[in-house]
Amino acid sequence: MRHEVQWQNCPREDAGEHAWTVVGTPPRGRLSVVCISHNLTGAMVHFWNNRTIGCLGEQCDPCSKGRAKFWEGYLAALRDGTLDRLIVRITEKIGGQINQFLKDRKTIRGARMQFDRPSRSPNGRIRLIIDDGLADVPEKITEPPMRPLLLHIWRFTNLATVEQDPQKRFDVQEVLVPVSTNGHARKPK
Numbered sequence: 001m002r003h004e005v006q007w008q009n010c011p012r013e014d015a016g017e018h019a020w021t022v023v024g025t026p027p028r029g030r031l032s033v034v035c036i037s038h039n040l041t042g043a044m045v046h047f048w049n050n051r052t053i054g055c056l057g058e059q060c061d062p063c064s065k066g067r068a069k070f071w072e073g074y075l076a077a078l079r080d081g082t083l084d085r086l087i088v089r090i091t092e093k094i095g096g097q098i099n100q101f102l103k104d105r106k107t108i109r110g111a112r113m114q115f116d117r118p119s120r121s122p123n124g125r126i127r128l129i130i131d132d133g134l135a136d137v138p139e140k141i142t143e144p145p146m147r148p149l150l151l152h153i154w155r156f157t158n159l160a161t162v163e164q165d166p167q168k169r170f171d172v173q174e175v176l177v178p179v180s181t182n183g184h185a186r187k188p189k
């Protein structure tokens with residue numbers, strides 16, 4: 001029997017479909033996206049061991065140690081220009097603004113959003129500008145299963161296996177540094 005490499009001219013089906021990068025609004029420059037999600041996914045969270053994790057209510061470690069909790073929202077989007085698949089973190093205030101848009105338009109899918117921080121400080125207030133029209137998002141670009149994906153990000157692996165389809169492994173990467181450090185939005189190549 002001969003040993004041969006099975007060369008292929010394309011990756012296996014669905015390769016890359018589950019690769020998502022979690023981003024927030026950079027202190028400088030701006031984050032421009034087209035929304036894939038139809039609505040928001042949010043939860044009460046804590047900042048814990050230098051990252052955000054969901055609050056588990058009565059069995060919650062950070063709660064039992066008296067740590068503050070706050071609402072954080074997430075939406076799936078494509079980065080304008082590069083089409084990178086992103087999970088965008090939003091604050092409760094921005095969530096309220098998006099909710100208003102949702103009430104008017106019934107969906108945020110296709111909404112073009114620009115996030116920035118006018119004060120240019122890492123914790124400065126976030127400004128969101130949403131274009132009036134909705135862009136066409138190809139049907140095959142679908143929102144990832146947000147809840148299992150967030151459980152994965154929070155490393156709640158026990159809970160994740162309950163909700164997560166075991167066939168679908170996530171390839172999620174969290175960006176904790178600003179997208180752009182030169183004061184300008186990064187230009188798509």
Ligand SMILES: [Zn+2]
Pocket residue numbers: 046054055056057060061062063064069
């Ligand atoms: Zn908690």
